Amino acid sequence: MADPTLSPEADLSTDVSTDLSAALEAARKDYTAGGLTESDLAADPVSMFARWYDDARAAGLHEPNAMVVATVGADGQPAARTVLLKGVGDDGFRFFTNLSSRKGVELAAQPRCSLLFPWHPLERQVRVDGVAEPLSRADVEAYFAQRPRGSRLGAWASHQSSVVADRAALAASYDEAQARFEGTDEVPPPDEWGGYLVRPEVVEFWQGRPSRLHDRLVYRRTDHGWDVVRLAP
Secondary structure: OOOOOOOHHHHHHHHHHHHHHHHHHHOOOOOOOOOOOHHHOOOOHHHHHHHHHHHHHHOOOOOOOEEEEEEEOOOOOEEEEEEEOOEEEOOEEEEEEEOOOHHHHHHHHOOEEEEEEEEHHHOEEEEEEEEEEEOOHHHHHHHHOOOOHHHHHHHHHOOOOOOOOOHHHHHHHHHHHHHHOOOOOOOOOOOOEEEEEEEEEEEEEEEOOHHHOOEEEEEEEEOOEEEEEEOOO
């Protein structure tokens, strides 16, 4: 019999939590897609990343350039969100965002951050620990000019991470941006819009294996280049 002191909503919440917990506890998958050995690695982590990224793209993964960016605030509270990787080179990984957003404010105060590429269908993930530095205005303007017009207007309409009254207010702001740039193909980036280069210091390549004996091979930057170590799963 249900406790008469509890509301029906409380009973329902308890049932849902119990069912969800049971489902989560029962969720199991043995990873059998492949393995990763030291001989499989490229000489440097960026080359290795490019190899795995090509695999993810060839496999038809939805937005294989989607990555989780983790930052930390002045109060020590971590925050994570998904953004899109928009460039990679020997110097590191590039992405673009509103500099006044939460991640922009936190990176300005503490540039150390982490990136995570969760390529679940391939039973792989790549983790990057590094230091973010702002991209030049020329780099930002060059990339921004390639974006679809709607995305450029959206950057003017949305002051990322700020409180919005409702969806109608956001739509009205977009209409204002359209009116502002009506009759011209040129929509420059707002002053608050920019990008970051994350220079990697540690890059981990993770490949799922059976019985939870996953492969974790990690590049660590040193004064003489990159060292590689294997971590216990």
